[in-house]
Amino acid sequence: MSTLIWRPVGAALLALLPLMAQAAEPGKTIATPMAEGSMGGQLVQVLLGLLLVIGMIFVLAWLMRRVQQIGPRSGQVIKLVASQALGPRDRLLLVQVGNEQILLGLSAGRITPLHTLKEPVHLPEAEAAAPEFAQRLMELLGKDQKDKP
Incomplete structure (x- = not known):
């Protein structure tokens, strides 16, 4: 039973091994997404994502009201x-x-x-x-x- 628990942990460690080896090399640095793009571009991307989520909330609320109105009102017991x-x-x-x-x-x-x-x-x-x-x-x-x- 203990081998079943350790197998996923071992697989995760094997997947992280290349990253650990790259971090151990002193001359190389890992490129991060923050360093690649400009701050203004990232801010625009975050704002567009936020607007998309808020828009989806409004669309789903409107859709739920429409679906609830479709049901038979006069047939209630x-x-x-x-x-x-x-x-x-x-x-x-x-x-x-x-x-x-x-x-x-x-x-x-x-x-x-x-x-x-x-x-x-x-x-x-x-x-x-x-x-x-x-x-x-x-x-x-x-x-x-x-x-x-």
């Missing part, structure tokens, strides 16, 4: 009908599963079913608002929900 914040970590949720609506209490690390409604609550389409974060963001940006065509 579980729907969030309404949400009410009770405190910083406590919420009431009205969830519809099929034809049944359930009132849930949501607190830190715990979801408790509070009541199953016999008569479903129907909200008019105008009241089915965007999530709270989207509403607050629109308010901060100075746009109103009425501005939508």
Whole structure:
């Protein structure tokens, strides 16, 4: 078993042997990539690489949003009908599963079913608002929900 462990180490040492022999010669110096190119060229190369990575991040984020929008939205079985914040970590949720609506209490690390409604609550389409974060963001940006065509 010990020979299996030492074989890769021995192979790595054999691969480094020419470099060690070259370093042992006092008259020769090893050329480094930093010495070959100018500093300005290297800076441009680093900046282009950084821009490429940032561009790829934006392209992948855009692609993920497109892929998520393709999925069927109306075919969901579980729907969030309404949400009410009770405190910083406590919420009431009205969830519809099929034809049944359930009132849930949501607190830190715990979801408790509070009541199953016999008569479903129907909200008019105008009241089915965007999530709270989207509403607050629109308010901060100075746009109103009425501005939508």
